[in-house]
Amino acid sequence: MDSTNKRKKLITSEIVKYALGQSFVKLNPMVMIKNPVMFVVELGTFIVLLLTLFPSSFGAEANFGFNLTVFIVLLFTVLFANLAEAIAEGRGKAQANALKQTKTDVTANKVQSGGGVKSVPATELRKGDIVIVAQGEMIPGDGEVIAGIATVDESAITGESAPVMKEAGGDFCSVTGGTRVVSDQIKVRITSDPGESFLDRMISLVEGAKRQKTPNEIALNILLITLTVIFLIVVVTLAPIAKYVGVNLEIPVLISLLVCLIPTTIGGLLSAIGIAGMDRVTQFNVLAMSGKAVEAAGDINTMILDKTGTITFGNRMASDIMPVGQANVADVASWAAISSIQDETPEGRSVMEWVRKNGYTFDESKARDAEFIEFKAETRMSGMDLKNGWKVRKGAIDAVKQWVTTQGGTIPADLTDKGNHIASEGGTPLAVAVNDQMLGLIYLKDTVKPGMRERFEQLRKMGIKTIMCTGDNPLTAATIAREAGVDDFIAESKPEDKIAVIRREQAEGKLVAMTGDGTNDAPALAQADVGLAMNSGTIAAKEAANMVDLDSDPSKIIEVVSIGKQLLMTRGALTTFSIANDVAKYFAIIPAMFMLAIPEMHVLNVMGLGSPMSAILSALIFNAVIIPLLIPLAMKGVAYKPMSASKLLSRNLVLYGLGGVIAPFIGIKIIDLVVHLWI
C-alpha cells in the first residue's frame, strides 16, 4: 500500500524540541488538573519542594539531600508524563502547520448575479456563491462542480500526487478548497462558509484542538482516580499506624510511597495513547472526526462492504455483447451504444468504447434531442427516450425484464441461460431492450482485488463478520462473495437495504462499520458506528460519516479497524502493566520503610536492596523513567496479530501482567545497585 511509504518517522527531533518546551508549559496546575493522577503527583512535588526549601516550617528533621532528590525525581515524573502527551500531539501540530500554509490568500472568480465575473478574496465567499476556477488556479473553497470537467491536484490535502478527475453530476463532483485545477475549467458552487471548510476542519482535527475524552477514556480515568483516592487514604492512615509501632515516617517518604502506588504510568501515558491512535489513522490518510470513532472501529463486530469498487476494482468494463432471441450482435451493439451516449458512469463509457473498438456503428442522429434517463441505484437501469417515442434501456436483467414485460413484450427463452453464464463467472450482465423487445446482453467484467481473501480471513480471526451488499444479481454476487471469501452477501440491494442491515445488526447489540461515497449512502454512513466516506465522494456522504478516507480506497476500512483494535489493546496492555508495576513497587518500598524500626522486617526485603533510603529512591526513579521508556510503545501501539478477543485477553494478561510484576523487580534492583553507591 502506498500510504506506508508516506508514513513519516514516528518521533523527529523537531517534535522532541516542541515537546520538551510543552512539558514545562503543561506544568500549569490549571492544565494538570485534567489529569488527576498526575495532578496528585504535582501536588506532592510541590510539598516536597517546600520541605526541601523550608525544612523547619514542617517541624520535621530534615534530610536535605534526600528531600532534594525526591523533589527532582517527582518533578521529572510529571515532566515525563507531559512529554509523552506533547510528543503525541507534536506530529499533529506539525501537520496542522503545513496545512495552514496551503491556506494562503486566494482570490476567487466569483460569478455576479448579473452574469459577469469579479475577483474577490476567497475569505469573502459564502455558501451558495458560484465561482469559476481555471487551469492552474487554486479552488477557493469547498464546493460542488456544477458545470465542466477538470483534473484536480489534491496533493495538498491527500499527499497523493496523481491528479483526480472532477465533474459535474454524480459522485465525483465535490471539490475541496486549497486544491489546484491542473487542466480545464470548472464552475463550482461553494458549499461552506469561511472557517467551516474541510481544510479548517482538518487542521483542527490533526491539531487536536477539539479533542475530547472518549467514553472509554473517561471510564478508565474514573478507575484511575478511584485507585488514587484509595492509595491516598492508605498512605495517610499509614503514618499514625507506623507511629504506633514506633516508626516515624517522614512526609517525603510517604509521598514517595503514594506516587509509587498510584497508577502514574498509565496516568501519564493515557492521553498520549489516545492521541497516537488518532494520529496513526491520520498517517494512514484517514481523517477521524473523533477519537470515539477510532475506538468504535476497534470494537466492530460486523463490516458492511459493497462489491463494486470495494471488493472488486470497480472499473466494470464491457467485455462482450451477445444477442438473445432473434436479434443480432450489430443490433444489440448499436442500441447499447445509443442507450449509453450520455451515460457517464464507467459502465456506460466502457460500452461506448467496446462498440467503437469492435467496429460496430450506430446512428447518432437517433439520439438527437432525446431525453437521457440517468442510471439510478433504485431503478438499476439507464437509457434514452428518443424523440420518435422509442425508449431504450440497459440495466440489471430483472429490472429490464420487468420493464419490457410492462410494455407487453415477451422475454426470449435464452436470456436466462446467457445471463446466468455471465453471472456465474462473476461478471455483471446488463440487459439491453428497445420498447417491448429484449435484444441482448452486455457482459461487464470486474475483478476481485488481490489479497481480499486473506484480509477477510484476518477479519474472521478478529471475530468480525463481513457482509457484502451489492445492487448486482444474486448469482454474480454469490460468485464474487465466494471468490473474495466474505461471510455473507445481500444481492439486489437498494441503498435503503444497507441501512436495514445495519439496524438489524445493531439491534443484536453489534457495532457496525461501513464505507460509502454516494449521497444515497449518507443515511447508512450516519447510522453505522463507524462510517468511512471516500474523499472523492459527495459532500453529503462526507458530512454523514465519522471518518473520511483521503485516498478514497474503500477497502481501507479493514486497516482502520486494525488500528482501532490496536489502540484499545495498547491502552489495555499498558493499564495492566502499570497496575502490575505498582503492586511490585509496594513490595520494594514497604519492607524498606519499616526495616529501620523493626529489624524482623528484613526477611521481607526479598530484593536485597541496599538501604531503606536507596530502596525508596530506586522505586521512585523506576516509577519515573518507566514513563519515557514506554512512550515509543504508546505511540506505535502494541504489536497486533489477528485473533479472538478472549485469546488476546489471556495472552496480554500473561505478557503485560506478568511482565509488569517482574520488570520493576529487575529495574529497581539495578537502579538500587547504582543509587546505593551514592547514599
Ligand SMILES: Nc1ncnc2c1ncn2[C@@H]1O[C@H](COP(=O)(O)OP(=O)(O)OP(=O)(O)O)[C@@H](O)[C@H]1O
Ligand atoms: N450505468 C448503468 N446503466 C445501467 N445499469 C447499470 C449501470 N450501472 C450499473 N447498472 C446495473 O445496476 C445494478 C446496480 O448497480 P449499483 O451501482 O446499485 O450496484 P453495484 O454497483 O452492482 O453494486 P455495489 O453496491 O457493490 O456497488 C448493477 O448491478 C447493474 O446491473
Ligand SMILES: [K+]
Ligand atoms: K505509580
Ligand SMILES: [Mg+2]
Ligand atoms: Mg455501484
